[in-house]
Amino acid sequence: MVRNPERRAALVDAAIEVLAREGARGLTFRAVDGEAGVPKGTASNYFANRDDLLGQVTGQIHQRIAPDPDEVAEVMAAPPSRALVVELMEWINRRVAENRTGYLAMLELRLEATRRPELHVELNRVFRATLDENVRFHLENGLPGDRAAVLLMYLAMTGLMLEQLTLPGVVPVEETDGLISALVDRAIGPQGGASREVSP
Structure with missing residues (x-):
């Protein structure tokens, strides 16, 4: 399955917003989908698990700030x-x-x-x-x-x-x-x- 890098970046940005607002416990694929305004299940198509998502956030957050x-x-x-x-x-x-x-x-x-x-x-x-x-x-x-x-x-x-x-x-x-x-x-x-x- 071909994944859109812009969509991935948008999902990571959404994850950063969720992480700041809800903390690590609130960082779920469903919460990221909601924050990004994409259909349910989108984040799970881009990230293997929460560890993968957290790793992507780690990489992008320094670029953001x-x-x-x-x-x-x-x-x-x-x-x-x-x-x-x-x-x-x-x-x-x-x-x-x-x-x-x-x-x-x-x-x-x-x-x-x-x-x-x-x-x-x-x-x-x-x-x-x-x-x-x-x-x-x-x-x-x-x-x-x-x-x-x-x-x-x-x-x-x-x-x-x-x-x-x-x-x-x-x-x-x-x-x-x-x-x-x-x-x-x-x-x-x-x-x-x-x-x-x-x-x-």
Whole structure:
């Protein structure tokens, strides 16, 4: 049977919507069919089982939340500096708010990976590759701070993302820009010098 790649992509997008709204337990083929507005049984023709569907979601969700390369190029036209690092961190924070569904679905995937070994392996691979790419991007573009600084900012921004998506009242939105600026100061220094390497 020939399957339509556009239909498959639409089903995966629908699965992301269901995952964000209903959680992993609500992610059924029937729910995906309903969200995509297709006849019942369509999703089961495209995915062998739920593990297959979750694997497809893992692959597509990062594409969905990835920044536009042209936007990245525009931001990176500025000279490398502490101010640029702050701007990049604030940009990441805005992207979480603008694509709440995608990031919520990603959190649900993380939780589901604690129960599914195959998904755990795949998510580890994808997130590790993304983190390595972030470190490479930072260092190759001459931004201030070393690998340890990038890792510290990644961990802190992940925590901020979790708070804003799940309990937004804990850290008021109006405080986040100041906190991000303070985070960058702690990670790379207020003058943007290289941070001290931390042994793993």
